[in-house]
Amino acid sequence: MAKDLNTEQKIKEAARKVFLKKGFAAARTRDIAEEAGINLALLNYYFRSKEKLFRQIMEESLHTFFSSVLPTMSDPNVSLRDKVPFFVNSYTDVLISNPELPVFILSELRNDPDHIVQTLQMNKRLNLSVLFGQIMEAQQKGEMIPLQPWNFLLNLLSLTVFPFIARPLIQRLSDTNDEQFKQLVEERKAMIKAMVMGYVFTEKGKG
Amino acid sequence: MAKDLNTEQKIKEAARKVFLKKGFAAARTRDIAEEAGINLALLNYYFRSKEKLFRQIMEESLHTFFSSVLPTMSDPNVSLRDKVPFFVNSYTDVLISNPELPVFILSELRNDPDHIVQTLQMNKRLNLSVLFGQIMEAQQKGEMIPLQPWNFLLNLLSLTVFPFIARPLIQRLSDTNDEQFKQLVEERKAMIKAMVMGYVFTEKGKG
DNA sequence: GTCTATAAGCTGATAGAC
DNA sequence: GTCTATCAGCTTATAGAC
Secondary structure, three states, rough: OOOOOOOOHHHHHHHHHHHHHHHOOOOOOOHHHHHHOOHHHHHHHHHOHHHHHHHHHHHHHHHHHHHHHHHOOOOOOOOOHHHHHHHHHHHHHHHOOOOHHHHHHHHHHHHOOOHHHHHHOOOOOOOOOHHHHOOOHHHOOOOEEOOOOHHHHHHHHHHHHHHHHOOOHHHHOOOHHHHHHHHHHHHHHHHHHHHHHHHHHHHHHHH | OOOOHHHHHHHHHHHHHHHHHOOOOOOHHHHHHHHHHHOOHHHHHHOHHHHHHHHHHHHHHHHHHHHOOHHOOOOOOHHHHHHHHHHHHHHHHHHHHOOHHHHHHHHHHHHHHHHHHHHHHOOOOOOHHHHHHHHHHHOOOOOOOOOOHHHHHHHHHHHHHHHHHHHHHHHHHHOOOOHHHHEEEEEHHHHHHHHHHHHHHHHHHHO
C-alpha cells in the first residue's frame, strides 16, 4: 500500500483485498483501515459505513466478473459456435487474474441474493434472451440436440468457474503450486470447448 | 424444533441449520440457541465454544458430502466406465437432499482450508490413487484420450456441483421454483454422463 | 482531511441459583 | 441440566481537536 493513490482509492483497494479474502461478516473495518495505512475514522468519513463500502466493492466485483463476457454473449451478430470458445478463453483469463472473485460472489450470494441480482439486472449487459434465442433456433434447425438453454449456459459456467472455487482443495490434495494450477486450467480451455460443442451440436450443426 | 430429541441433538440440529445458512462468522450463538429452543448458556455447557460446535457440524457435513460417493470411487473392482454414472446419479441425489452443503463447505474452505483438508484426509475414504490409476491405465491402453487425471475428476465435480452453488442466481434470473430447479438438475444427469464419457473415451474405450 | 478518544451496542462465554 | 444475570472484550461508528 501507500502508493501514490488518494485516500479514497487506498481505502477501496484495502477493502477489496480484505473483503475478498474474508467475506463481509468476518472482515473488520479495523483490518481495512490498517491495510490502507489510515485511521479507522477516515473509513467512515469517506464511505459512511462498513456496509456501504462493501456494496461498492461487490458492485465493482460483479462488473469485473460479468462484463468481460456478457456483451459478446448477448450480441446477436456473434454465432453460437463462436461464442463458446470466446467465453471459455476470456473467462478463464479473467479468473486467472482474479481467482478469489467466484467464491466471494457466490458465498455472499447466500447472504444477500437480492442485492446481487438487482445489481446484475441494472447492469444492462445481462441479457440472456439473445443467447437463449440462438440456442432454440439452432435446435429447431436440427443443429443442436434438445436441452434446456440454461443447461447449455450452466455447462460452460460450471466447467470454467468451478475449478477456481475448489482451488484450495485441489492444490492441497494434489500438492501443486500456483503455476501448476494455472497449467491445469489452461489445459481445460481446449477440453471444455471440445466437450461442450461435441455434445450439443449435431453432425448437421458441426458441418 | 422441540421434537423428541435430547438437548444435545436439538442444539446440533439448530447449529447445522444456522451455520449452513449464514456461515461461521455471520452466525450468532444466540441465533442457534433460539432456534434450538434452549438457553444460550446450555450451548456452552454442551459444546464449550462456538468454534468447537462449528467444527463438529463441518466434520459431519464433510462426511455427508464425500462419503456417499468416495468408497465406490476408490474401489478398484468398479470400472471407470461404471464409476461415471454412479458418481453423477448419487451425487446429484445427495445434493438435492442437501442443497446448501456445497456453498457452506466451499466458502468455509477460504477461511480455514487446513481444518477441512485435515478432516478429509483423516477420513480414510479419500483415496484418489485408485481412480487416478484407472485413468492412467485406460490412457495407456488407448481407451482414453490424454488429459490430467484431476481434470477428469474436475469435470464430473464441476458439472454436478456447480448448479447448486449458483442456485440462488439461477432461480431468480430464470424465475423458477424449487421443483423446476430439480427438473433442471435431473435433466443434467444423463447429459453429464454423455458429455464426460463421450469426450474422454476413445472408440476403443467405448467398445 | 486526518487524527485521538470514546460512545453505544453486540457477542461469546461464565458465575451462580435452582 | 437448565435457567437468569452479567462480565469482558470486541466492533462499528461518531464527537471533537487539530
